[in-house]
Amino acid sequence: MNFEFSEEQRMLEDSVYKWATAWLEPQMEHAYEVDEMPPTLFKELGNLGVNGIVFEEKYGGAALGYIETLLVYETIARVSNALSMTVGASQTLAFDNFRRNAPEKFKMEILPKSCTGEYIGCLGITEPNAGSDAMSMATRAVKKGDKYIINGSKIFITNGPVADFMLFYAKTDPDKGPHGISTFFFYPKKQKGFSVEKIKKWGMRTSPTGLITFDDMELPEENLVGGLNKGVAVLTSGLCTERITLSGCTLGSQRSCLELSLKYAKERVQFGKPIISFQSIQEKIANMYTGYLASKWMAYSAAAYCDTLENKSGGKGTDLDRMAAAALLYCGEMGTKIGLDAIQIHGGYGYCQEYAVTRHFLDQKLWEIGAGTSEIRRMIIARELMRDDFRSGK
Numbered sequence: 247m248n249f250e251f252s253e254e255q256r257m258l259e260d261s262v263y264k265w266a267t268a269w270l271e272p273q274m275e276h277a278y279e280v281d282e283m284p285p286t287l288f289k290e291l292g293n294l295g296v297n298g299i300v301f302e303e304k305y306g307g308a309a310l311g312y313i314e315t316l317l318v319y320e321t322i323a324r325v326s327n328a329l330s331m332t333v334g335a336s337q338t339l340a341f342d343n344f345r346r347n348a349p350e351k352f353k354m355e356i357l358p359k360s361c362t363g364e365y366i367g368c369l370g371i372t373e374p375n376a377g378s379d380a381m382s383m384a385t386r387a388v389k390k391g392d393k394y395i396i397n398g399s400k401i402f403i404t405n406g407p408v409a410d411f412m413l414f415y416a417k418t419d420p421d422k423g424p425h426g427i428s429t430f431f432f433y434p435k436k437q438k439g440f441s442v443e444k445i446k447k448w449g450m451r452t453s454p455t456g457l458i459t460f461d462d463m464e465l466p467e468e469n470l471v472g473g474l475n476k477g478v479a480v481l482t483s484g485l486c487t488e489r490i491t492l493s494g495c496t497l498g499s500q501r502s503c504l505e506l507s508l509k510y511a512k513e514r515v516q517f518g519k520p521i522i523s524f525q526s527i528q529e530k531i532a533n534m535y536t537g538y539l540a541s542k543w544m545a546y547s548a549a550a551y552c553d554t555l556e557n558k559s560g561g562k563g564t565d566l567d568r569m570a571a572a573a574l575l576y577c578g579e580m581g582t583k584i585g586l587d588a589i590q591i592h593g594g595y596g597y598c599q600e601y602a603v604t605r606h607f608l609d610q611k612l613w614e615i616g617a618g619t620s621e622i623r624r625m626i627i628a629r630e631l632m633r634d635d636f637r638s639g640k
């Protein structure tokens with residue numbers, strides 16, 4: 247058992263943190279106010295070499311693991327939880343899932359552009375009437391000659407308004423229920439037959455979220471990914487790595503909430519003393535530290551386990567499914583608690599928009615909802631605990 251990061255991992259963390267504090271941080275207050283992603287974000291990350299961390303070198307990636315992916319997302323989130331989510335939605339949800347399931351020809355065409363930052367990706371599962379119950383999706387893909395005609399809509403799509411690439415799911419054989427779902431991709435900036443509406447949110451501002459409506463959108467047959475009616479296998483193959491690596495978004499905010507609160511509590515003087523000298527403030531700080539450390543090891547141990555597996559798809563009946571759901575469940579709920587404590591320590595100033603701690607707090611709540619809600623994660627964990635072959639201790 248080794249709880250230390252390697253020298254290479256520390257160097258990776260340092261280079262991303264240096265970039266995040268020098269380039270990203272000075273823009274964040276304004277970007278959050280106007281709710282806009284810095285337009286060159288992905289190109290910056292391409293120059294840093296962290297866009298395709300787990301991709302093979304032939305695609306322009308760094309051929310590293312999910313521990314490193316988690317570390318990069320945590321480090322970006324120390325400055326912006328929202329933009330770390332935007333990066334994760336592109337690189338892990340869209341492109342990594344595509345890498346696992348798409349034909350080589352398209353991977354060679356698309357993945358190198360995702361690594362340089364030329365392409366931003368998004369993934370469309372959720373629909374206005376199909377959230378937790380994703381299998382009840384209503385988007386249809388009907389075969390007509392050598393084309394598919396797509397109708398329907400996808401909601402809450404991270405990066406939808408700015409994406410160059412979209413991976414999404416649609417019913418190709420509705421009578422077969424979950425066995426009649428297929429996966430498709432297309433290039434939104436070159437495609438007709440769909441529209442995008444930006445959704446206004448009170449948190450996760452700067453991360454663009456869209457409602458995407460397909461209106462007789464025509465796609466060539468070759469844009470089908472992973473085989474006809476095999477969409478559920480594609481969809482589930484990305485959920486565990488998504489839950490593990492996106493835990494990094496909340497970890498980064500937890501860490502910043504702790505650091506900012508510690509600094510503020512040492513500086514802020516009331517009743518003639520720094521407020522850190524009050525026991526009730528110390529109690530909050532101690533709880534924040536303990537919660538962050540526990541969250542960190544939940545997430546990194548799941549990532550380390552994932553990195554040892556040949557097949558990282560997870561799914562029903564795997565330890566990975568339970569560990570990934572537990573990691574994000576714990577990190578997400580702890581993130582909200584730590585965010586609330588940080589606001590309380592900052593008093594009235596914590597209620598003002600220009601404070602970084604407020605942005606972290608507002609962003610944190612998403613992690614009890616996105617990537618499957620806390621309720622759904624508990625259902626997954628319980629389902630796997632009820633397996634006859636479950637042995638406690640893992």
Ligand SMILES: Cc1cc2nc3c(=O)[nH]c(=O)nc-3n(C[C@H](O)[C@H](O)[C@H](O)COP(=O)(O)OP(=O)(O)OC[C@H]3O[C@@H](n4cnc5c(N)ncnc54)[C@H](O)[C@@H]3O)c2cc1C
Pocket residue numbers: 335368369370371372376377378379401402403404405447450455612615616617618619620621622
């Ligand atoms: C900022 C943001 C970004 C997002 N990004 C993406 C993205 O990039 N791509 C994408 O496809 N989706 C994305 N989502 C969608 C997200 O995954 C869904 O919001 C989430 O899965 C919940 O679905 P819902 O909002 O429809 O809630 P619902 O499913 O309607 O749930 C409402 C409530 O009911 C509870 N509930 C539902 N079913 C059960 C049950 N069986 N037992 C107990 N409780 C239950 C839920 O836990 C929740 O508390 C994003 C959402 C947000 C807010």
